[in-house]
Amino acid sequence: MDIGWYLTVSALIFAIGAGGVLTRRSPLVVLLCLELMLNAANLALIAFARMHGNAEGQIFAIIVMVVAACEVTIGLGVIVAMRRRRLPIDVDELRELQG
């Protein structure tokens, strides 16, 4: 398979994730869509690593996965804290970050 096909799939997933971040209102689903975008970037990184025959791109992908895991933990922690404080779980309602 040509590398270009992988990059096309990556671009498609990235566009879908970006559209989802804009439309969805539940912060849980927004986080999921962010995961989609990060995974699309991962796919592109690994495709380029294959294209150059150089495994260093895969290290990039692993570091991106670590950062994504951190982002998810913090984001889910924030959502749990919102639930405990009975704040609405809705990104449109949470316009002001005043707690």
Add this chain to the structure above:
Amino acid sequence: MVEVLFFLAGIGAVTGAIGVVALRNPFFSVLALVCHLVSLAVLFLLLNAEFVAAAQVVVYAGAVMVLYVFVVAYVGGADVPLGPQAGRGLRIVAASFGAMLFIELVVALLGTGLKAVDSGGPTLDGDFGSANQIGELLLTKFLVAFELASFLLLIAAVGAVVLARRRGGLTAEENQARYSAMDLLRPAYTGTMAEAVGRRAIRPNVPALPVGEQEDVPAGVPSEDGNEHGDRER
């Protein structure tokens, strides 16, 4: 064979991505993301990234998604009404933005000067992307990044505990000390909720709420004793 596998995995990945965006119930969105991640791991395998594919399945589709499922179950995404859905205009704008982004990326891909994009990549030795090679790279050339990533994970874990901990103190029944032989070896209250809120925050007079009944306090209003409301539910 490779082509068939690529198209199957690619269609699975894109379908999973669409499912994440389109499904109403967040729980099903998480399941669609699991499908997407597994398909993506197949694509990684086709690109000779064995270690990353394994890490993707184990870490992402395994651990991170379990965390998501727990939080969706806790927040109860399905029964919380989100009010009127996003307006039709916003949806059209978002869809056109996504389409424009995709077109732009494809234009960048078509107009690229990288000749190798139209090839399958160079022939590789058998070691490419194996745990052997990744481990060697992580511990030699990318050691600093590796250590920084471990620090980042530590900070994120501590941050998540601090963010999601209970702040409202303990009820009397939660405060009952359970004595065990381990108390000789470690400080009392280790591994209990008292560790998160501190032993001074114990509230002896709070009655335990009956199951299914939750007090209805408007959001953002602290109760009289200075504690935050709504923390007594379990």
